[in-house]
Amino acid sequence: MSEEQAPEPPAAEGLDDGDGAGPAHIFGPQTRFNGLFDDPCWAAAMIRATVLEAAYPPIGAALADSSTFVTRPWRRLNNTLRSFRIMTGPDPVARARETARLNRLHSRLNGTDSANRPYDALDPAARAWVVATMFESTVTMFRWSGRALDQDAMEELYEQFQAFLRLMDPTSTALPASLKDFWPYYDRVVEEELENTEALRTILYRLFDHLPAPPLLEGVPTLWAGARALAGPTIGMITVASLPEAFRRRAGLTEVPGAQALTQAAYLALATARILPEGWITAETLIGLLSQSPDSDDPRIRALASAGEGIKRLGAFLRLMTPLPDEPARPPRAAAADGTLRRTAGEFFDQVLDQTGNGYLDWPDLAAMARELSGRLDLDEPQETRLFDAYAAWWRELQSELDANGDGRISREEYAQAAPSLAGPALIRVAEVLFDATDADGDQTIDADEYRALFRTGFRRELLDANGTYSRAAFIKDFLAFMTGRQSHSAYDPLLASE
Structure with a gap:
């Protein structure tokens, strides 16, 4: 594994911060891009995007070899969201520092896959595909949730995702320059380059079915196991149904009858959460709370302590009333x-x-x-x-x-x-x-x-x-x-x- 360091990246060309042309404008608080972070539907869209990323052989190999997304998904999710916020935030110094950190991180992710093909996380084509899946899954999210974007809105959103890629790689030309050229590029990669990789199978058939409890809920394994037994297969089924048909056919992914209707209903149901008052549900709040350990000194955790006892009693009741097994018992230490x-x-x-x-x-x-x-x-x-x-x-x-x-x-x-x-x-x-x-x-x-x-x-x-x-x-x-x-x-x- 190479330990060479990536050079400190220059500021993205054309992306300044004071005249309306830079990230302060493109990723500002009122932009569609910035609003994605707290859109409940975007979580489902990013699961879909991650599956499409994992199907791209170089990315799938890096995930299979080095990622902790299966064993420590909550930590990975929290870190990813934090990095996104910094990368699209208003502080140019923080953005540059985070960009340099991510480039150093990716410079260490290289090797060969199971077919002896080399991969490198700094490969411009792989980076472009990550952004492409995020953009296309976001457009799909709006369509599935009954908020289909018109052409002008898609153009604006595509420009913002392009700007996000240029923050990481200012000289990248791997992502098509125009939205018109993007769709043929996307279809070609889906039809010719994606594979049923080990990482893809892990996400679809292992991650959701065996998702570990977030730290906050480790004390109620029965309740978590029950919720996961219901939600895990459903999430997997919805994700498969939302993938491009050409890829499902090539990868041999079977769509369950009625899954398309269930997917539509799921996105519409998630979209209704947007009617809650602003600030009630934010990604940072939810993920940060779930990632806290039960003995944290966070005031929110202390406020939930009394509720935790009630949850444990509910878990004990469910254990008596249902045949769902507990998590495998560990011997006393x-x-x-x-x-x-x-x-x-x-x-x-x-x-x-x-x-x-x-x-x-x-x-x-x-x-x-x-x-x-x-x-x-x-x-x-x-x-x-x-x-x-x-x-x-x-x-x-x-x-x-x-x-x-x-x-x-x-x-x-x-x-x-x-x-x-x-x-x-x-x-x-x-x-x-x-x-x-x-x-x-x-x-x-x-x-x-x-x-x-x-x-x-x-x-x-x-x-x-x-x-x-x-x-x-x-x-x-x-x-x-x-x-x-x-x-x-x-x-x-x-x-x-x-x-």
């Missing part, structure tokens, strides 16, 4: 001397190390950790590179110690046999680099603001020293204890673990 709970080696492997959910530990899993931590701390290029380099060194150390059969990856069994006591120099270096990145002011302690930047919650009192801060030694000790699976830590679990 052993308690350490200090009262913290210990994970088994297998639990730690599944919940923390195997970020991509493919059943193995390899470089994409550790790279996913580095991406998440870099994004949380909004690291610039030198700091981000230091963190990735530290994780890369840890990966080499793990391979040397644990890859018994030399296949370039570590199985659950290989890890369980040798790793629980492993805390070598490379992992210590990861802890040191992460501490330095978190300690923004360089005073060798983590204060309340720095702590919140990393953990997205307030200080945990048990971590504080006599001065009310989190010392370097204590941070490294706790991080090593967590990353070697010696203990489950309530502060570190929401950072990397999947419960």
Whole structure:
């Protein structure tokens, strides 16, 4: 996996911020593009767009190899929405910084697919296809929800999606210049280039049926399992029915009778949510709330605490009244001397190390950790590179110690046999680099603001020293204890673990 860095991108040509021609105008609060984020129908449209992206072989390969969208979908969704908001926001400095971060992230996503074809996330054609699916799915969304766009509105929206692509790649010519030329391009890719990829099958037949509960609802597994058993197949059926017929036929995707009518009804029902007062439903509010852990210090979570008890009672009632099974029961964890709970080696492997959910530990899993931590701390290029380099060194150390059969990856069994006591120099270096990145002011302690930047919650009192801060030694000790699976830590679990 290449560790070369993408160059800092120049400002998008022709996209300034002061004369009505730049992003401040194109992505302004009153534009159709900006309004998409809080349109309830857009969630369904973006699921459809993601499926079409996954069917494009280079994108599908990158998703299958490196993405955490199956095991950590809520984290991925929250991060994606946050990035969208920054990229289309009014601050040109923030936009440039986020663009550079995304380009660095994509520069690390390259390899070969199952057919030995090379892929690169910086490929202009792949980037253009992502934007193309978003635009076309948005147009389809308006049509399905009874708000079909006229030609002028489509032209305006297409211009805005083109501007979004130019933010990422100012010199890109892969997306047709005019809407008139876009439709033949789109039809050609659908008919000639899309495939029934592993990533597509994972989204349609695994993700929705096995979607993990968001952190806020982890305490009510029966209620979540019941809702998912109903909603999962329905979402999959609606998504398949909304795909272009030419692609469904080529990919062998069967449309259930009546699915078209159900799709229309679903989009119309979602569209009715738009009548609620402005600000009642926003994407950030809903996703941010669902992504909060139950012990978060967010006031909204505390306000829901009493309701949570009622939800649990409802879940217990449903468990008695319905045959729906609970999530697979986990054996009780052993308690350490200090009262913290210990994970088994297998639990730690599944919940923390195997970020991509493919059943193995390899470089994409550790790279996913580095991406998440870099994004949380909004690291610039030198700091981000230091963190990735530290994780890369840890990966080499793990391979040397644990890859018994030399296949370039570590199985659950290989890890369980040798790793629980492993805390070598490379992992210590990861802890040191992460501490330095978190300690923004360089005073060798983590204060309340720095702590919140990393953990997205307030200080945990048990971590504080006599001065009310989190010392370097204590941070490294706790991080090593967590990353070697010696203990489950309530502060570190929401950072990397999947419960």
